[in-house]
Amino acid sequence: MSTILPVSSPKRSRRTVLAELRHHRAHAFFGLGCLIAAAATSLLTAPLLGSIVDLAAAGRPGPIGSRVLALLAAALVQAALAFLGLAAVARVGEQVLAGLRERFVEHSLGMPLERIERGGSGDLTSRVTEDVSIVSDAVRSAVPEFTQSALVIALTVFGLLALDWRFAAAALVAVPIQAYTTFWYMKRSAPLYAVSRAGAAGEQQQLLESIGGAPTVRAYGLAEQHLGLVRERVAFSMDRINDVVKLHTRFFGRLNLAEALGLSSVLIAGFLLVRGGSVTIGTASAAALYFANLFGPINAMLFLLDTLQSATASLARIVGVTEVEPEASGSSAVADGSIEARGLRHAYVAGHDVLHGLDVSVPAGGTIALVGGSGGGKSTLAAILAGIRAPDHGSVTIGGVPLPSSSGSVVLVTQEVHVFAGPLADDLRLAAPSATDNQLLDALVAVGADGWVGALPDGIATVVGEGGHTLSPEQAQQLALARVLLSDPPVAILDEATAEAGSAGSRALETAAARVLEGRTGVLVAHRFSQAAMADRVLVMDAGRVVESGRHEELVAAGGRYAQLWEAWSAGRSAAS
Incomplete structure (x- = not known):
């Protein structure tokens, strides 16, 4: 009976990544600083559009041109800062992943052969191929985009507060649904992805055993038996994929409901505040734009939770191998070759x-x-x-x-x-x-x-x-x-x-x-x-x-x-x- 290689706990995985991250602090802080500046610059768009609305409502088209130029400048600066930030964060992620890969290879090569055989070659192979690929994809795209989206959301909330605290209060209508949906999703997705990755490893192991031992399988007439085993492993993997798709459908359905309720609340608050003379039409428009602009980052961040959960499960499998103590290296001098x-x-x-x-x-x-x-x-x-x-x-x-x-x-x-x-x-x-x-x-x-x-x-x-x-x-x-x-x-x-x-x-x-x-x-x-x-x-x-x-x-x-x-x-x- 095979015993798969260890899978690290979330705490140990975080500790391992942070230990690698300390070697690249300068680039990490630079990237984070650029993303914060880019998010802050993006907040200028809604007030500028709001001022254009106010100027148009007041019949003063003259200054509109300067506002448009300011919008263009803000967009260019935001794009440049976002590019620098995303590139820096991705670079740091690749450097951290490179360190983890080196440790993975070092521990794999130093691992007792019996330990690898007990786990099955498919388990180790899937970790060094599929799991590393999943984490690598997350490092290149999901982690930088998730970081950027989180910063935009946080700063947009401050922007709503700066316009009028009542806009922020109206936007909070969506938060309980989003928070509950996120908690509900993460509670179910983490174990589902862990089982899915283990299922993929089992599928690969069975394929390696059946194909690698094809002459023996044919010689003893075991083709149908092995085909059944492969079919069983593939069916298990497909069932887990279907479970993931069903989970996604329910997840995004609830997020769409939260968006509809939140935007409706902000629009109603804007209508009431404009009618009461507390804010201008431009300010209400800016608040609505702020909230509407949150749809992309919130959906991106929550959707990326899907990728990050899968990557976290794969990361735990990679880090798990680095926790296996390698055999002692042959460093002692010998007297002769006896x-x-x-x-x-x-x-x-x-x-x-x-x-x-x-x-x-x-x-x-x-x-x-x-x-x-x-x-x-x-x-x-x-x-x-x-x-x-x-x-x-x-x-x-x-x-x-x-x-x-x-x-x-x-x-x-x-x-x-x-x-x-x-x-x-x-x-x-x-x-x-x-x-x-x-x-x-x-x-x-x-x-x-x-x-x-x-x-x-x-x-x-x-x-x-x-x-x-x-x-x-x-x-x-x-x-x-x-x-x-x-x-x-x-x-x-x-x-x-x-x-x-x-x-x-x-x-x-x-x-x-x-x-x-x-x-x-x-x-x-x-x-x-x-x-x-x-x-x-x-x-x-x-x-x-x-x-x-x-x-x-x-x-x-x-x-x-x-x-x-x-x-x-x-x-x-x-x-x-």
């Missing part, structure tokens, strides 16, 4: 161990090969020795330093190599940021990649990965092995790092792997038994146990499990040739 593992036990499902109390010892500079059938526990053992997984029981030390404190001294290369999009040189410098071009080329030569790299249009400056030059599986493996040479760790673990190469490239990759392991401790999960033959010692694994151990020649001569595997592999290679 490996000592004692009593290793591990289970992916409670009660079903895949490793059963293993003891493994590798001297500094030595090489062991792990061989055996599929499901024997080889890759699990390699991941534990690399510090990628934590054993349920037992301990591992590298050079006398326990994992995970020594995990920085180990590099694991698997058959699934990721080529980062960008110049090839930048990809290599991920392992050694200060490496010179000559050092990069030396590493490529050492793993036999200099031929194809030299043929690239721009050499190591050629853009590779997504959107660039596509590397073959063999070339990608050579790139990964070159990274190992550049990082120069005491221990290198190669988990079937030559398995993806065809027969033509296997020898080149095996030569490259041997070059990488020179002078350092090596652990080979051997797909090709020719690699096992070159190791100092071979461990034959079956069902999570070491069933044979020794040198290649000794195990072949013993005629046991390893000898059978060697004979079968040799026969297959002979038949292929």
Whole structure:
């Protein structure tokens, strides 16, 4: 049963955002100041129009031209200030979001692998894609517009009071309905959006599981079952979307009622005050314009509550990941590359161990090969020795330093190599940021990649990965092995790092792997038994146990499990040739 990653509380989310915001106080205050000035300038429009009405009613058209020019100037100043304010607030929001994204990535990369697996890859993926996108959209538009609308509303209320307090009192007729509607909406929308985001994560998780495991699904005839599961998750998400639409309809219906009642009250108050001689027609017109001008900001602000509620739910999911303590980084210096593992036990499902109390010892500079059938526990053992997984029981030390404190001294290369999009040189410098071009080329030569790299249009400056030059599986493996040479760790673990190469490239990759392991401790999960033959010692694994151990020649001569595997592999290679 999956356990989703934590979701932060509103209080913790606010505290996290405020902590990031403190780094950008100057820009925040500048943006807020510009928005306040823009809102104040916009208040000049209604009195100017009111004065034009009074001049027209009095039959004095002369000064009207100057009032029109003043209106134009106010509009231009308000537009300029609003632009500066909105841009500054949006910039601050992007900077805060960038900080949160960096923390998200940092904690995601440092999170225990088991924790991610318990939550399901779909949960983490939806947070780093959909949730970040929702918060980013809110930061660019909703937050600045919400801030501007709130300032316009607050200053307009003061404008009504300045005209006559009775106009403000008449406008208050709409406030109880608006306040109740807002409270009613927020009470229902926050949990609805939280459930909606969780539903989207569940939908994505099910899609990933069904599509990612398509061969297995087809092999066992589970297509209809998985289709039903996907249909169930999609139906749940659609039901939540329908709930949101129904909530919106009721929300805006009540707001329209509040607007109608409020404007009617202001117009009635204006009629009575003008008839009683307390105010002029222009003043009453200005009051009506003030209130009418509130429709846009109030509706915008309350409508943006919808976006902000959704963004708040997504923000809580992003911040929740940053609250997961990452594993300790491998920063302790190790004496050498020796490996000592004692009593290793591990289970992916409670009660079903895949490793059963293993003891493994590798001297500094030595090489062991792990061989055996599929499901024997080889890759699990390699991941534990690399510090990628934590054993349920037992301990591992590298050079006398326990994992995970020594995990920085180990590099694991698997058959699934990721080529980062960008110049090839930048990809290599991920392992050694200060490496010179000559050092990069030396590493490529050492793993036999200099031929194809030299043929690239721009050499190591050629853009590779997504959107660039596509590397073959063999070339990608050579790139990964070159990274190992550049990082120069005491221990290198190669988990079937030559398995993806065809027969033509296997020898080149095996030569490259041997070059990488020179002078350092090596652990080979051997797909090709020719690699096992070159190791100092071979461990034959079956069902999570070491069933044979020794040198290649000794195990072949013993005629046991390893000898059978060697004979079968040799026969297959002979038949292929």
